[in-house]
Amino acid sequence: MVSRLKKFYMNDKIIVPVIAVVVSLFIAAIVMLLIGKNPFIAYGALIYGAFGTEGALINNIMKATPLILTGLAVGFGFRAGLFNIGANGQLIIGALLATYVGAHMSTFPFYLSIPLTLAVGMVGGALWAAIAGWLKVARGAHEVITTIMLNYVAVFIANFVVNGPFQAPGGVPKSPEIAYSARFPDLLTTGATWLSAGIFVALAAVAVVYVIIEKTKTGYEVKAVGLNPYAAEYGGISISKNTILAMAISGALAGLAGTMQVMGVYYRYLGSLGGGMGFDGITIALIGQNDPIGIAFAAFLISSIRTGSNQMQIAGVSKNIVIIIQGIIIFLVAANRLVKSLMFWKKGAEEA
Amino acid sequence: MNAWIQAIINVFINPIFYKSTLNQSTPLIFAALGGVYSETTGVVNIALEGIMLIGAFGGVVGSYFTGNPWYGLAVALLLGVSMAALHAWASIRYSGDQIISGAAIILLAQGITGFSLVELFGKPGSTDLVRSIPLVNLGSFEKTPFFGKIFGSLSPLVYIAFASVIFSWYLIYKTKLGLRMRSVGNNPEAADTLGINVYNIRYFGVLMSGILAACGGAFLSIGELGQFTENMSNGRGFIALAAMIIGNWSPTGAMWAAILFGAASAFNDQLQSQGILHLATNTQYLFGMIPYIITLIVVGGLVGKSRAPSADGIPYIKD
Numbered sequence: 001m002v003s004r005l006k007k008f009y010m011n012d013k014i015i016v017p018v019i020a021v022v023v024s025l026f027i028a029a030i031v032m033l034l035i036g037k038n039p040f041i042a043y044g045a046l047i048y049g050a051f052g053t054e055g056a057l058i059n060n061i062m063k064a065t066p067l068i069l070t071g072l073a074v075g076f077g078f079r080a081g082l083f084n085i086g087a088n089g090q091l092i093i094g095a096l097l098a099t100y101v102g103a104h105m106s107t108f109p110f111y112l113s114i115p116l117t118l119a120v121g122m123v124g125g126a127l128w129a130a131i132a133g134w135l136k137v138a139r140g141a142h143e144v145i146t147t148i149m150l151n152y153v154a155v156f157i158a159n160f161v162v163n164g165p166f167q168a169p170g171g172v173p174k175s176p177e178i179a180y181s182a183r184f185p186d187l188l189t190t191g192a193t194w195l196s197a198g199i200f201v202a203l204a205a206v207a208v209v210y211v212i213i214e215k216t217k218t219g220y221e222v223k224a225v226g227l228n229p230y231a232a233e234y235g236g237i238s239i240s241k242n243t244i245l246a247m248a249i250s251g252a253l254a255g256l257a258g259t260m261q262v263m264g265v266y267y268r269y270l271g272s273l274g275g276g277m278g279f280d281g282i283t284i285a286l287i288g289q290n291d292p293i294g295i296a297f298a299a300f301l302i303s304s305i306r307t308g309s310n311q312m313q314i315a316g317v318s319k320n321i322v323i324i325i326q327g328i329i330i331f332l333v334a335a336n337r338l339v340k341s342l343m344f345w346k347k348g349a350e351e352a
Numbered sequence: 353m354n355a356w357i358q359a360i361i362n363v364f365i366n367p368i369f370y371k372s373t374l375n376q377s378t379p380l381i382f383a384a385l386g387g388v389y390s391e392t393t394g395v396v397n398i399a400l401e402g403i404m405l406i407g408a409f410g411g412v413v414g415s416y417f418t419g420n421p422w423y424g425l426a427v428a429l430l431l432g433v434s435m436a437a438l439h440a441w442a443s444i445r446y447s448g449d450q451i452i453s454g455a456a457i458i459l460l461a462q463g464i465t466g467f468s469l470v471e472l473f474g475k476p477g478s479t480d481l482v483r484s485i486p487l488v489n490l491g492s493f494e495k496t497p498f499f500g501k502i503f504g505s506l507s508p509l510v511y512i513a514f515a516s517v518i519f520s521w522y523l524i525y526k527t528k529l530g531l532r533m534r535s536v537g538n539n540p541e542a543a544d545t546l547g548i549n550v551y552n553i554r555y556f557g558v559l560m561s562g563i564l565a566a567c568g569g570a571f572l573s574i575g576e577l578g579q580f581t582e583n584m585s586n587g588r589g590f591i592a593l594a595a596m597i598i599g600n601w602s603p604t605g606a607m608w609a610a611i612l613f614g615a616a617s618a619f620n621d622q623l624q625s626q627g628i629l630h631l632a633t634n635t636q637y638l639f640g641m642i643p644y645i646i647t648l649i650v651v652g653g654l655v656g657k658s659r660a661p662s663a664d665g666i667p668y669i670k671d
Binding site (some may be wrong): 029127135138141150153279318320322323325326331332337338341 | 375400441449455456461466467587590593635640644645651
């Protein structure tokens with residue numbers, strides 16, 4: 001009986017996001033038809049742009065690297081019952097600190113400067129997120145509002161820093177470059193694109209988060225607080241400690257995402273470095289159902305759509321349609337009972 | 353130091369500061385009121401940010417295609433209500449997670465406005481200039497010293513915002529419908545037992561929040577300049593939520609908090625433009641973060657003292 005229930009639940013865990021993705025792509029296709037574009041050509045261009053060439057594939061993996069991490073960041077938060085909408089801000093602060101430290105690493109050997117820069121980026125993100133965790137437990141402020149406000153503050157801090165105290169001369173506002181010893185080695189180079197070792201850091205993070213959630217006491221406590229904080233506290237688990245800790249871990253993952261961009265892509269802090277990766281992390285966590293391995297797959301799905309969207313834009317469909325697709329996916333996952341009611345073949349089993 | 357004191361005094365004696373406060377508060381008042389309607393009935397609505405954005409876009413589109421900015425406002429309201437209806441549908445009919453659904457609406461609004469911007473106006477970033485809603489000119493009053501400069505020519509939406517506060521206060525606290533809204537937000541089971549249709553009342557609250565937040569968005573785009581720029585709501589929906597919390601979920605409280613935020617923002621702008629301070633150009637970023645830090649401080653500092661409706665954010669599932 002229990003195993004059958006579990007199977008049922010596992011089933012929904014996969015089916016709901018799959019239906020959400022399919023339905024959203026279908027709705028986007030209707031939108032394309034309405035503006036007189038051929039969705040088959042557009043999606044064909046998207047697939048070609050994401051997988052068609054070696055360069056496309058490398059770009060795709062490079063894009064997936066930070067997305068896996070922001071997806072893990074948001075997903076870990078969800079497991080603890082926290083909606084960390086501030087991965088973007090944590091990513092920025094992490095990247096900024098990592099850049100600062102990385103820029104001063106020229107006299108260090110790579111085996112010291114790479115781990116040190118990584119660590120600083122994670123600590124930066126963790127501390128930034130912990131502010132929201134503290135405000136929640138000490139003051140009862142909802143993390144959605146505080147993390148969003150911290151996003152804006154982070155953007156302004158970064159802009160201030162790269163337009164003054166930590167600015168490289170010329171062109172767009174940007175920081176000086178980090179030292180060569182603090183950069184990830186390139187694994188593959190094709191034309192103007194390269195594959196950095198960052199992807200292995202991201203995959204290692206998937207494994208580490210999996211172990212934390214499934215195999216450690218910390219993971220158990222964080223999940224318990226997420227599921228039912230009062231029951232957890234009754235069982236001797238501190239809500240405050242675990243809320244701040246979960247925010248910090250979530251922020252560390254987001255900070256690591258920013259650090260990947262610094263150590264493997266731009267080698268400096270650039271204004272546009274964050275992009276919408278924090279928001280992408282929400283989509284990814286929801287598609288991956290907050291499961292680390294699911295998140296890794298979901299991140300590749302979103303990175304493929306994002307990478308391919310450039311080619312789709314050339315084929316005449318604005319990239320912004322990707323944001324609409326993501327919005328629909330999140331909406332459908334939020335209203336998962338709506339999706340379940342679409343599963344007519346299970347109508348008898350499910351009371352939706 | 354003296355330069356700073358002088359600069360601050362200069363800001364406060366200049367009527368432009370007060371006028372700017374009114375203008376900056378208006379979109380926040382609309383959106384915060386929207387939050388009050390939605391959350392009074394028990395539905396958390398972080399989608400306000402997205403509804404404002406789509407309202408701002410709708411205003412410009414309507415004005416662009418009809419040449420009449422009032423039709424622009426109508427389009428804004430229509431789009432705003434549609435987005436709110438989506439949020440209501442997911443969170444009331446399908447008892448979905450209200451925060452996640454709200455986040456979806458925000459993304460949808462960004463995607464739809466960004467996509468349509470390119471489709472309709474041919475370029476990303478911003479739209480063409482369109483006709484904005486004409487200002488209310490008070491004629492000779494404008495020549496009155498000081499006050500004439502503040503109230504002489506304001507957007508009618510400024511007056512509508514304040515009128516909405518009074519209307520909402522009356523509706524929520526003095527009418528039968530308001531009583532029903534509050535009971536549904538505090539104890540839906542009891543309300544249901546008394547024969548109140550919980551779902552309908554919640555739909556009403558969320559749809560009203562769509563109308564109001566869209567008004568706020570329309571003010572941003574066609575209230576003065578007559579242009580839409582990408583992501584122009586710029587966090588105001590969230591600041592409005594903070595205003596609602598500080599205002600203890602009451603229309604008048606939310607209004608005062610919105611004015612506080614508006615004043616902080618106006619003060620910021622005016623202080624930066626004081627030549628005697630000789631500010632470096634990158635200090636604009638330091639000033640820019642102040643409203644957000646204030647929001648953090650007040651949300652962190654006051655939230656314990658204000659009280660949300662008891663059933664706020666909890667889907668109601670009828671047995």
